[in-house]
Amino acid sequence: xxxxxxxxxxxxxxxxxxxxxxxxxxxxxxxxxxxxxxxxxxxxxxxxxxxxxxxxxxxxxxxxxxxxxxxxxxxxxxxxxxxxxxxxxxxxxxxxxxxxxxxxxxxxxxxxxxxxxxxxxxxxxxxxxxxxxxxxxxxxxxxxxxxxxxxxxxxxxxxxxxxxxxxxxxxxxxxxxxxxxxxxxxxxxxxxxxxxxxxxxxxxxxxxxxxxxxxxxxxxxxxxxxxxxxxxxxxxxxxxxxxxxxxxxxxxxxxxxxxxxxxxxxxxxxxxxxxxxxxxxxxxxxxxxxxxxxxxxxxxxxxxxxxxxxxxxxxxxxxxxxxxxxxxxxxxxxxxxxxxxxxxxxxxxxxxxxxxxxxxxxxxxxxxxxxxxxxxxxxxxxxxxxxxxxxxxxxxxxxxxxxxxxxxxxxxxxxxxxxxxxxxxxxx
Amino acid sequence: xxxxxxxxxxxxxxxxxxxxxxxxxxxxxxxxxxxxxxxxxxxxxxxxxxxxxxxxxxxxxxxxxxxxxxxxxxxxxxxxxxxxxxxxxxxxxxxxxxxxxxxxxxxxxxxxxxxxxxxxxxxxxxxxxxxxxxxxxxxxxxxxxxxxxxxxxxxxxxxxxxxxxxxxxxxxxxxxxxxxxxxxxxxxxxxxxxxxxxxxxxxxxxxxxxxxxxxxxxxxxxxxxxxxxxxxxxxxxxxxxxxxxxxxxxxxxxxxxxxxxxxxxxxxxxxxxxxxxxxxxxxxxxxxxxxxxxxxxxxxxxxxxxxxxxxxxxxxxxxxxxxxxxxxx
Numbered sequence: 001x002x003x004x005x006x007x008x009x010x011x012x013x014x015x016x017x018x019x020x021x022x023x024x025x026x027x028x029x030x031x032x033x034x035x036x037x038x039x040x041x042x043x044x045x046x047x048x049x050x051x052x053x054x055x056x057x058x059x060x061x062x063x064x065x066x067x068x069x070x071x072x073x074x075x076x077x078x079x080x081x082x083x084x085x086x087x088x089x090x091x092x093x094x095x096x097x098x099x100x101x102x103x104x105x106x107x108x109x110x111x112x113x114x115x116x117x118x119x120x121x122x123x124x125x126x127x128x129x130x131x132x133x134x135x136x137x138x139x140x141x142x143x144x145x146x147x148x149x150x151x152x153x154x155x156x157x158x159x160x161x162x163x164x165x166x167x168x169x170x171x172x173x174x175x176x177x178x179x180x181x182x183x184x185x186x187x188x189x190x191x192x193x194x195x196x197x198x199x200x201x202x203x204x205x206x207x208x209x210x211x212x213x214x215x216x217x218x219x220x221x222x223x224x225x226x227x228x229x230x231x232x233x234x235x236x237x238x239x240x241x242x243x244x245x246x247x248x249x250x251x252x253x254x255x256x257x258x259x260x261x262x263x264x265x266x267x268x269x270x271x272x273x274x275x276x277x278x279x280x281x282x283x284x285x286x287x288x289x290x291x292x293x294x295x296x297x298x299x300x301x302x303x304x305x306x307x308x309x310x311x312x313x314x315x316x317x318x319x320x321x322x323x324x325x326x327x328x329x330x331x332x333x334x335x336x337x338x339x340x341x342x343x344x345x346x347x348x349x350x351x352x353x354x355x356x357x358x359x360x361x362x363x364x365x366x367x368x369x370x371x372x373x374x375x376x377x378x379x380x381x382x383x384x385x386x387x388x389x390x391x392x393x394x395x396x397x398x399x400x401x402x403x404x405x406x407x408x409x410x411x412x413x414x415x416x417x418x419x420x421x422x423x424x425x426x427x428x
Numbered sequence: 429x430x431x432x433x434x435x436x437x438x439x440x441x442x443x444x445x446x447x448x449x450x451x452x453x454x455x456x457x458x459x460x461x462x463x464x465x466x467x468x469x470x471x472x473x474x475x476x477x478x479x480x481x482x483x484x485x486x487x488x489x490x491x492x493x494x495x496x497x498x499x500x501x502x503x504x505x506x507x508x509x510x511x512x513x514x515x516x517x518x519x520x521x522x523x524x525x526x527x528x529x530x531x532x533x534x535x536x537x538x539x540x541x542x543x544x545x546x547x548x549x550x551x552x553x554x555x556x557x558x559x560x561x562x563x564x565x566x567x568x569x570x571x572x573x574x575x576x577x578x579x580x581x582x583x584x585x586x587x588x589x590x591x592x593x594x595x596x597x598x599x600x601x602x603x604x605x606x607x608x609x610x611x612x613x614x615x616x617x618x619x620x621x622x623x624x625x626x627x628x629x630x631x632x633x634x635x636x637x638x639x640x641x642x643x644x645x646x647x648x649x650x651x652x653x654x655x656x657x658x659x660x661x662x663x664x665x666x667x668x669x670x671x672x673x674x675x676x677x678x679x680x681x682x683x684x685x686x687x688x689x690x691x692x693x694x695x696x697x698x699x700x701x702x703x704x705x706x707x708x709x710x711x712x713x714x715x716x717x718x719x720x721x722x723x724x725x726x727x728x729x730x731x732x733x734x735x736x737x738x739x740x741x742x743x744x745x746x747x748x749x750x751x752x753x754x755x756x757x
Contacts, residue, residue, distance in 0.1 A: 083603075087694065248720050314466070321462070328456075387456045
């Protein structure tokens with residue numbers, strides 16, 4: 001697709017020839033995920049998470065479709081349809097539900113590793129800006145889908161999570177409250193909200209699948225990046241996707257699914273919150289309202305804003321900061337102007353990158369734990385660093401950093417034993 | 429044939445990009461400022477007006493340790509224990525607590541046969557409450573005995589009745605209690621055996637925190653004061669059908685084990701299925717790994733050059749080069 005040496009599709013079987021002349025679908029697949037897509041030969045295992053994310057999207061869609069056959073989207077029936085009908089009476093219903101529940105968490109684990117891979121190796125840089133931005137669109141859609149899915153069992157955390165998250169809109173003056181009421185179809189989450197959340201929860205995964213196609217399409221124009229960040233120069237730098245990377249992705253997917261299976265079968269509720277096994281009750285607020293773990297860093301940023309600065313009150317600061325913390329990632333290609341893509345050759349950037357990783361883990365910890373003064377303070381420092389990292393430090397680093405010498409080509413970096421001055425780019 | 433693309437990074441620092449970076453840097457500084465103000469105002473509030481310590485924070489206890497046969501990846505229910513737990517639930521808990529999600533027919537998993545389940549559901553000995561129905565001839569409202577397909581009947585017809593009978597407290601449904609509480613079965617066991625008098629320390633330190641009338645002190649409950657009176661008070665409160673000595677501790681353990689089953693009737697199937705899935709994935713992953721090794725190290729791989737930093741041949745080359753460099757240096 002992207003390189004002149006990409007092998008064209010040559011059907012051998014008469015049926016495939018016949019099909020190729022009328023509907024070249026196998027040709028498309030061959031060029032996209034088959035022998036016709038040349039991939040840099042030096043990818044490390046962090047490059048496996050894109051395919052894995054696709055695997056989890058499929059797991060979620062398949063388990064979700066079957067669960068929807070047994071689910072009642074009514075305020076009276078939702079909790080029992082999940083906890084009685086599906087978990088007890090539907091054949092293997094418990095398996096479907098636990099697989100879907102934990103599938104969401106593992107989807108986010110995979111996507112977070114995929115995103116941080118992109119941050120470290122500069123995958124957002126030209127010519128892959130759109131790949132990055134479409135990826136962020138997928139991430140935003142995933143967050144919306146996951147949130148609405150969590151509301152469906154209509155437990156306490158479902159209900160109060162819906163209350164808190166739709167409450168974000170009411171932070172905006174004048175228009176906020178009417179928007180919130182319009183979104184919920186009422187003054188508080190109830191039947192109207194539940195049915196529309198169910199409808200959208202069923203729709204959005206297919207929208208995600210559509211954007212995934214755009215994400216992969218835009219990736220295949222320049223071709224995949226690689227750990228050195230050096231452009232592909234000739235055929236020696238690449239291997240066909242199939243069989244090399246299908247084989248590598250295949251065994252790694254098995255290994256990752258093994259971890260997923262261990263959690264799903266042996267500690268299925270470990271990643272969830274016990275309160276969601278209590279039916280929704282509009283009159284009893286849980287002691288600690290927390291979202292699912294994958295939202296904790298953003299929840300920490302939201303809760304960190306406690307001061308009315310200028311004419312903006314603390315709640316609105318929190319909401320702006322939380323949305324801003326995600327939206328700023330769209331500007332990353334223009335914030336980091338270093339011509340060197342890979343963090344392997346950027347000594348200063350590399351340090352700040354690991355600082356960011358620690359920072360986000362701290363934010364996650366603060367967001368998931370009950371409020372205590374020192375934890376709030378820690379969260380505020382971490383949240384401030386988050387913004388400074390992307391909006392101030394990264395542009396400065398990229399302007400002033402002296403980068404390490406890059407290898408002349410991917411092949412050279414692979415065979416660095418022959419060229420002693422460049423270190424081997426081992427899985428970072 | 430598409431043209432070969434020349435992909436290059438654009439030239440550094442175009443004017444508009446510079447403007448965007450200044451603007452975004454400004455936005456970042458504003459957010460950092462708002463967060464700094466939040467930080468200092470929070471710290472100021474803490475140090476000038478520190479929050480008062482709470483009795484519930486200092487005297488709350490984590491659940492005691494409880495070992496059940498259903499624990500762990502190979503855990504299975506102890507059916508005799510579940511049957512005893514059912515007896516405790518039936519004779520004690522069911523006076524106030526419902527078990528709405530569990531059907532009588534589910535009791536077959538405890539080792540009862542069809543006839544026993546039918547007898548249990550319809551005996552009327554345990555279940556004074558009958559199931560509402562309509563008279564098939566007249567259509568008038570009436571009641572009937574419970575069938576195996578019915579769920580356990582609730583002791584109160586609705587929430588108002590339940591609250592009216594319990595000092596305005598609502599006894600929660602117990603079907604999912606071990607899944608809906610931090611600490612699971614150990615929490616239930618600790619709560620049942622944790623009723624005690626308020627410690628003298630507590631009253632000395634927090635004179636206002638005296639347990640109100642109609643509430644009962646229990647350090648395993650989040651706010652220390654529980655509306656439920658101690659349900660298991662004397663040894664032998666239940667006479668076990670299997671002859672086990674019914675100490676309070678034993679009854680608490682048995683009913684906790686039973687409530688693990690009511691919350692997770694899938695547990696044994698889940699453990700067994702998990703073993704099969706993990707075993708399958710393990711074999712499939714090993715085979716897939718060997719296939720990958722075969723493909724990546726075959727002679728058919730294009731170009732003569734070795735690939736992969738972890739390729740043994742490359743490793744040998746790297747270490748040779750390093751050794752050489754050291755000798756030279």
